[in-house]
Structures are given as structure tokens and as C-alpha cells.
Amino acid sequence: MTSLPKDPPPKRLGLVIDLDTCVGCQACVVNCKEWNTGGYPAPLSDVNPYGKDTVGAWLNRVHGFEAGQGAASQTVHFPKSCLHCQDAACVTVCPTGASYKREEDGIVLVDEERCMGCGLCAWACPYGAREMDPLGDVMKKCTLCIDRIYNENLPQVERQPACVATCPARARHFGDLADPESDVAKLVAERGGMDLMPELGYRPTNKYLPPRPRRRDPADGTPPPALEPAQPEGGFLGWLDNVLSR
């Protein structure tokens, strides 16, 4: 059923991504692929992975952007996966009923047994969250690791999306954004979490925390004091310095 849920889901599970702390290490990209190629949307295939003209389906990608000019510019690593929009056009355009939004937690999923691979949902998504599987010919997308977050065979601490679990910079957070008391909702309130392309009105669930303003040089413009050159005095290091300076 590709109509959106009539009532807003009681829970709104999603991610909060901290653009201030993401270091662009790609660990989330790799762990996402690793988990999901064996999980719900398995397999996430690649064609010619070690040769020329590689193509493959990935559910999470990290872009690198530069914002601003000159000394004031900032490099920002920018992870991007499905934002599980509240007004998900990818769901309503689906002609077969394969694409749907869960009534209980708002997660957007694809029923791969129903997908006919027309690609219209990927056209409808402004964020590029959906990729066609090159071998399965069905649409793949982030499942928010539905087979981890509700998986009672995993210890409680591991019941979070693979990308969140693996992030070494703790730049990714998972939780219920409909609950104002949740950690993620507090983080969004505190740091000014934002929507991507709000002008299109898809109301994404995932929020991005903007980079914090950079520490500036002292206001009077004096450069910070330079370090003294190292000058070993006497002893073994002094002797070594003499030998190497010759």
C-alpha cells in the first residue's frame, strides 16, 4: 500500500548526523554495505568490483564538500542515506505497492518481492537515497537496519543501525525523533539540527547538525606565538645533535 500512513506514526525513528565531528573515514559506508549485503536487502550487489567501470548498490555514501571562501572556508564530510521522510514521495509514486512507510515507526522500506524495478521512486527522491541493484534489478534503500534495531538475538547495545554502531567519531546518532525527551531530539534542539532541501517539503526525519563555528585567530590579528626551536644542551642528545648537524 503506497499511501502514506493516515495518522503520523507514534514513533519517528531516524538518524541525527553531526557534520561537525564526521571525519569522512567511510567506516559507516563500509559497515552498512557489510551488514546489509547479508541482511534485509541482501544481496547488495556490485558488478566488476575490482576492475574498470565498477557499479554497485550502496545505501550510504559520504560526500566531501567545501563551504565558504579562503581562510574562512570549511571542509565538511557529508554522509547521506535515506532520510525516511514524513512526506515520502518515493512511497506514493510507487505503482506496485512495493515501497511503503511503516505505520508504527515511520521507516520507509521496499518489499523486493513486489518491486518491478521501474525506478520511479529514485526519480521522486531528491536526495539520491535509492539505488537500483545491478544484479537483482530491484530498488535498494536504507532500512535503518530494521534487522538489527528490533533483533532480540542481539545484545541491547548492538540494537542500532550498523552505521551508527561503527562510527568512530560518534557523528551518527539513532533514536526516536518524535519523542522530545529522546537523546536525538535533545541533540537536534541543542545544536540546531536542520532538514536538507526544506524547500521541497518532504519533511525528512533525519536531521543534520551544522558544523560549529571555527575558532578564530585573536581579534587583534596578531599571529599566535611561534614555537622555540629545539636546542638540546649537552649529554648524549647534544652530542647526537652535533654529529647530525655537521
Add this chain to the structure above:
Amino acid sequence: MHPASSIIFFTTSAGAGYGLLFLIGLAAPVGLIPDGRWLGFVTLGLALGLAVAGLVSSTFHLGHPERAWRAMSQWRSSWLSREGVAALVTFAPAGLFAIGWVFLEATGGVWGLFGLLAAAGAVVTVGCTAMIYASLKTIRQWHNPFVLPLYLAFALMSGALWLNVLLHFFGAQGLWSDLLALVSPILAWGLKMAYWRDVDGATGASTPETATGLGAIGQVRLLEPPHTDQNYLMREMGFTIARKHAEKLRRIALFLGLGCCVVLAAVALFTSGVISGIAVFLAAVAGSLSILLERWLFFAEATHTVMLYYGARSA
């Protein structure tokens, strides 16, 4: 957007088929077309043949064509589903209309009613095709009020041109069919020129700054792409056509679709016999080629917001 040949053929062929069905469904019941068996067989055969060819072609671009029947199910929310339903439902009155015309040589009365219903179904089908594109907010060249009338006008134009060819072949043409073949290209290409003026003069609301939310820091540039080879998104949505080529192709399409069609339609109006027959046939060929070009450009010139994440400045 990647101009997939299966979709271009689908929208143009089905557009011509349903355009033709619309015209004969209206014209035959009111007596503008004689109810001869063979004329009915050939005109309805061409209309339904073009529609079926287009629908079959549309399945070539599916990953799983064997699941295409499922596409009838989500008409509540999906324009693609509505189009599938409308396309198939239209075959019912069209089939009954064909039975009346071809077997009973009757196009009036209740048989004519089936013709009118088929004509209505044809309009709804082409309208749904247009809405598949017009409903996508991600592509500003498609999410445009001109797109729906454009699809209808081009379906009418190709239907009118081919109907006139068949009527001339059977010696059943009238002033109305010759005039329709003259006016419909002017209507369609006039709308298209207005559409071009509209989309060329505007820019999308989305930018790399809104796409990343980093606009507060300053202008946003792509520093490193997330992958070194092309992916599905770039192949499907990253198609770009050089502006100078697009302009040349637009001029060629206008020359064929407006220039040639109008001149040839005028020739057909003032001549008779073989010469007018050749003129209307050449007009139909030129008009169809122009619509193929128009549809190719409709895809090739469309820009998708996802490319803002891959270095595009606007979408």
C-alpha cells in the same frame, strides 16, 4: 535525466495511438468519418496498435517485467498506476467500438457512445502519463504547469496527422481533418515554445547550499565525490546535454514539427489527389520525428536535484 529509448518510444507511440483513438472516437459517431468496414479496421488498428506497442515498450525498461501487472494496484496514490489502469480500461470501450464499426459498420447510437467513452479514456490515459512527470518535484523542468497540456497537445497533433494520412488514403478526408492537421502542430509547438521560455528563464529553488544545509558558511563546492566510478544515480539522473546541441536540436524539432507540418498541411489544403496524399504523409513523418526529438529533449534537458550532491550548481 537519462533519455531511455524505451520510455521515449513508449510516450510518443502511446501518445499517437491514444491521440488517434481520441479523434476517431469523437469524429466517427458524429458522422465526420464514413462507417466503412475497412476504414474502421485500419484507423482503429493503427490507434490500438500504436498504444499496445507503446505499452509493451514501456515494460522493456523494467527490471522485472513479469511483475508489471502489480502496477495496476496503487491507483490511489501513484500516477504511474493510474496510467496503467486508464490505458487498459480504455481498451474495453475501444474494443466494443471496433466491433460495431468493423463487423456491423455502425458508428452511431450505442456504438458511437463506446467511441465517445474510448475518446474520454484516451484523454485520461495521456493525462496520467503527463502527470507521472509533472508530479515529480525533484525535476523542475517536469514539475511545470505546461507539461500536462503539452502531452495532450502532442498526442492530439500526432493523432491528427496520422488520421489525415489514413483519411486521404481512403479518399475520406474533409476540410476538418486537413485543418486539424494544420492547427494542431501550431498549438503543440506554440505551447512548447512557451514552455521553453518558462523553464529557460527560471532557476530551481534548490542549490548545493540548501541540499547540504551549509549555506550559512558560504558557497558550497563538491570537494571529493563519494565514489570514483559512476553509480546508478549518476547514470540515471546525471545525463547532461551541451547547451549548444540542445539549441540546435530544438531548432531542428521546430523546423520539422512546425515549419514542415504547416507548409505540407497548407499544400494538402490547396491540392488534391496524389499530391495532397503525399503531402499529408510527409507531414505525419516530419511531425512524428519532431515529437521524438521533443521527447528526447524533455528527458535530456531535465535536471534532478540529486546532482546537487555531485557538483551541479543548480537543478
